Amino acid sequence: MLTHVDQQGKASMVDVSDKPSSSRQAIASASISMSAEAFELLKGNKHKKGDVLQVARIAGIQAAKKCADLIPLCHPLMLSKVAVDFSLYEQAQRIDITALAKLTGQTGVEMEALTAASVAALTIFDMCKAVDPRMQISDIQVIEKQGGKSGHFINKDNS
Template sequence: MLTHVDQHGKASMVDVSDKPASSRQASAGASIRMSAEAFELLKNNEHKKGDVLQVARIAGIQAAKKCADLIPLCHPLMLSKVAIDFSLNEQAHRVDITALAKLTGQTGVEMEALTAASVAALTIFDMCKAVDPFMQINDIQVIEKQGGKSGHLINKENT
């Protein structure tokens, strides 16, 4: 059964009003690979546009909060926590991004976590593109989700 289509085939937001509220959280990831020069500037906080990772962190948090404005059938959610973490892979000249979204509510937060990770990667791209206009954003995926009727799920592809 399709949940985002009504009986006439029209797009429809899912009615979650009868679902019980529960604690829910999801983490998602993304990565961005860049040239050695761009990576060194990022690592040493020397990009001309400023502190790339701090700006990307704020952008990711804002993106999670605006997810329902960007994805047409997402519910607006009262997020209780959004966190963005970065891991620098010096050998691959890659930044790995992890986004966590959390709430107590009637629907999951996977889309908010995915949006946060994606926008954090896009922000890194924007701030570093003068040095490397051909960076690659990859591996956008849900890592883990907890809560609701599906319980605790871990992406086996990511472990």
């Protein structure tokens, strides 16, 4: 059964008003690969546009809070926590981004976590593109979610 269309086949936001509130959390990830030069500048905080990872962290947090403005059928949510973290892999010249979104509410936060990870990657791209316009963003995915009727989910294919 499709949940985002009404009986006439029109797009519709799901009515969650009868669902009980519960603690919900989602973790999503993304990766961005770049040239050795761009990676070294990022690692040494020497990109001309400033502190790439701190700007990307703030952008990811802001994006999670604006998810309903970007994805048409998402509910606006009162997030209680958003965190964006980075792991740098020098040999691969890759940054892995992990985003966590959390709340107590009637609907999940997977889209908010995915949006945070995606926008953090896009921000890194934007800030580093003058040095490496060939960067690649990949592996945007939900890693784990907890709460709600479906319970605990771990993406075993990518853990």
